[in-house]
Amino acid sequence: MLLSVRNLCVDFHGEDGPFRAVDGVSFDLADGERLAIMGESGCGKSSVALALMRLLEGGGVHVSADHLALDGRSLLTLDARAIRSVRGGEIAMIFQDATTALHPLIPVGAQVVEMIRAHRRLSRSAARTLALSLFQRVGIAAPERRLAAYPHELSGGMCQRVMIAMAIACRPRMLLADEPTTALDVTVQAQIMDLLLDVSAESGMAVILISHDLGVIAGAADRVAVMYAGAIVEIGPTETIYALPAHPYTRALLDTAPRVDIGVGEPLPVIPGNVAGAHALVGCQFAPRCDVAVDRCHSARPPSRRIGDRHEVACWVTTDTAGADAR
Amino acid sequence: MSMGFAHRPRRPVQAGLRRFSRHRFAVVGLLVLLAMTVAALFAPWISPFDPDRIDVAQRYILPLSADHILGTDDLGRDVLSRLLSASRVSLLIGVSAMLMTLIVGFLVGAFAGYCGGWIDAILMRLTDMLLCFPNIFLLLFVAVFVPPSRVSLAALIGLTSWMEIARISHGQIRSLKQRDFLEAARLAGASNVRIIMRQILPNSMTPMLVAAALNTANAILLESYVSFLGYGIQPPQASWGNMLTYAQSEFAIDPWLAVFPGAAIALAVTSLNFIGDGLRDMLDVRLKSR
């Protein structure tokens, strides 16, 4: 197993009091596998990604996990130097808004070269040659000229291509893509997703794709983890999640996706209520908004249970009935 | 290395007052300033002595003596009474100069931003230039031509310190102009003046409050500079600044004479700076979430 995460928790200790952004997340990721983490904004999916890179330390943030290992090596106990070689070298990350993720005052080519030379012993000119071929690989036209360009001279899609070039520069084992297409135009979105899938397939790189976009996820991921209020409520193969969603939240999420079969004038479906605030709930976090919740949902947290092939769900109602069926 | 990136999840915006009160220093500053203001208002009744009463038999009495808690100065005047009397002048000048900066700065900034075009360019460029002019220089240059008094000093400080406010209100108005509700107001037949008063003023209030607190602090400091050099409040009326003028020559004999007015200035200025910080935190949620 490439990546193994058990009971990952992230706590923010802000001036508004403690806040648990990630609440006991567990999952595994195989080599070359593509996992999507799906959820509404604020559900903690970005915090999971940053925690994997150990980018959340300091500033009143506490990260803990029973087990957090890349290739069997615990990420939590790595010293500063070792974690730096993981960042960018073994796990690369691309962000939502590439135009602000690139340094505005450094030519983009130099930013890629810097990444290469931080991890590989290459001369400046060799690194530049590599950067040039990477630019070609990610489909940047006139790459020679673009190396010297500043981010503000490039479009959003072009900046994201630069970020991808930078991410694959050191042949990492795994790529974290945090909403990589959200800030882009729809036509560009498809191109960037195609490019991402292409480069990951080519190098056998595993991908964790973080998104709230059901369409993007459907076309890209082998498996989907659905997050709600800091916890994974359901995880399973993409086809299973989309065809047979087991958690009431997943069903509601899929129902909200705009579909062509909704008639003109009919209201778009919404999930009533809001995400519970300070995680004060004893039971299931989704219970207050759930239309099938029973008493037990309010009094005890449902554990994650296996209900099918690689398909797990944390819901009292579903697991009780599904379990009965299975028996 | 504490360059962690705490991406704090969005939470409902807290009530402004709660934010302010959470800023402990700002609350302390507010209380101190209130206490100073009350003391200044009631100075004639709570002063142990007439602040101008000269008593050559009682010169250079050290602080904490029976009659004179803060001692007496070179002419035997009671330092506490003079300090209280001075606080009336200095605080009043601070506040009225601040109001002046608000009015002038807002008018310049609003006018420039509202008109746009070359009027805007010239006025704001002028503001930029004046901003980097040392304003003590400008202030003294003008102060020489005007007979010194409380009113003239407040006006002069106000007239030489409005630039920051002008920039704020200018920026606010430029961004507000982009929004639709001004067009709506105009279509509804509102006059330009009415638009400025009813729509723009309330919207640019918040950052200006912060600048107002800092401007008051600055005005108090400027008063002390000008009075120290002899172009401000004239004796026998005491001000925090001119009390220090005499302290200069008496420093070797009685350093306490410099300590108390200095402490009064520091207390008022620090309180105002803290209040400014508190207001900034209270109004700027974006800053807070860092």
Added chain:
Amino acid sequence: MGSLILSRLVQAAVLLIGVSVIGFTLMHLAPGGPLAFYTNSPGVSTADLVQMKHAFGLDRSVAMQYLFWASDMLRGNWGYSFFGGRPVRELVFERLPATFELMGLSMALAMLAGTGIGVVAAVRKDSLFDHLVTLWAMLALSLPTFWYGLLAIFVFGERLGWLPVGGRSTLGAGEDIAGHVTHLVLPVGVLATVIAAQWSRYSRAAILDVLGQDYMRTALAKGLSPLRILIRHGLRSGMLPLIALAGLQLPMLVGGALVTETVFAWPGMGLLFVNALSYRDYPVLMALLMLSALLAVMGNLLADIASALADPRIRLGRSA
């Protein structure tokens, strides 16, 4: 870039004309006019006054006087001091070195130290060091500079007797480097401490602003070392506003040390200005006003150019 400089130069010229007209008008609106000082002196007769008025060209109309004054000014004839009759330009140039020495040294020290302290305070935000720096800045900025001057004179000059309390050199000591330095210590120490406090606030805020940017997170995610991130990525953008600020503080070279020079009897332009104020020596006042206006204009221009050079977004002409 060229057009930016050109438009700024035109604005600068307009501003200088504006300042001179205002200054000139003020002097002539003042009660008693420029010669008020003499009008009130018992030893000066009316006939003397008329003659003086003619000698100084004060019997012409104000507009004419302004034109004459302005053209003289441009040709480098800055007029003659009302007191002593020495050419103003000579007086000013005599004082320039002292002020440049005092302010240049103070500002250079303050900017270096203040920026460094501010950067460390920002990186170690909320640490003990950060809180101490905040406290220091608060203290330094909440009292008038002259108060610290008085304190320094009292402690180091009078009580401890370590350092001279005023002037630029000891009378009769001749050219003496060591003596010169000891005279510099107190005024430079006071000014540098106060300016550095201000500067540490600026740089702390600038760096904090940068640390919160997306691209700093990217730099961390690239696996770069913290020092490299801070220097190559953080300071590069954090210094931008500071470069502009440094330009804007140029006029402080003339006016910034006004009160400090008075307290330490430092024979620079600040003291010249304060003395000219008390004598209403208008030619000197006008010259100093124009000089600091000129520096303000140049400072603004330098700030614009410096940030344009450092920022490709401006340099490449996307926004001006």
